[in-house]
Amino acid sequence: QKEVEQDPGPLSVPEGAIVSLNCTYSNSAFQYFMWYRQYSRKGPELLMYTYSSGNKEDGRFTAQVDKSSKYISLFIRDSQPSDSATYLCAMSALSGGSYIPTFGRGTSLIVHP
């Protein structure tokens, strides 16, 4: 079992829908949690990061962390076709003096008009 589990999808939703993307993890030492967005044939780009349990909001995006359940989520409100991409969760813990993130496999999201 990988340290970080993420359903690869694809997840297909209509424009305007609320999207929920999720990851579970097994390493309780993870302290920082990140979401990256990757468009086709591009490098991942950081979307959001958070340190503690709870919610963090940025525009249409909300990142949620539940450390007790080892579960993180990314919600996208009023989804747009331009949100179609692969979303990767990542999380890191201090190891050997540095933080090396562990990535989920990514969830492919398709928002159709």
Next chain:
Amino acid sequence: IAGITQAPTSQILAAGRRMTLRCTQDMRHNAMYWYRQDLGLGLRLIHYSNTAGTTGKGEVPDGYSVSRANTDDFPLTLASAVPSQTSVYFCASSDGGYDTQYFGPGTRLTVL
């Protein structure tokens, strides 16, 4: 240059050949990383460097080597390429701390 650049964009290589993938960043980040991304397997860390002059092994280091002579450059070398090294390679950098990373555009490598 803005951010991270990688070269070449894509390459087809004969098995057994030596190949160096180049990565340069202009953000003066201390940490740099090399990942490979394969369908169904996600991003896997090959090697990393926390600061110039130091390197470390990631999850899949075999068949790859790196060097970090200065802050800006972090080349990845395949000494003798094999078909299983066919992948998309991403270089990333971070200014440390909790390691939110900035990625380059990737190099698509095909080994025949």
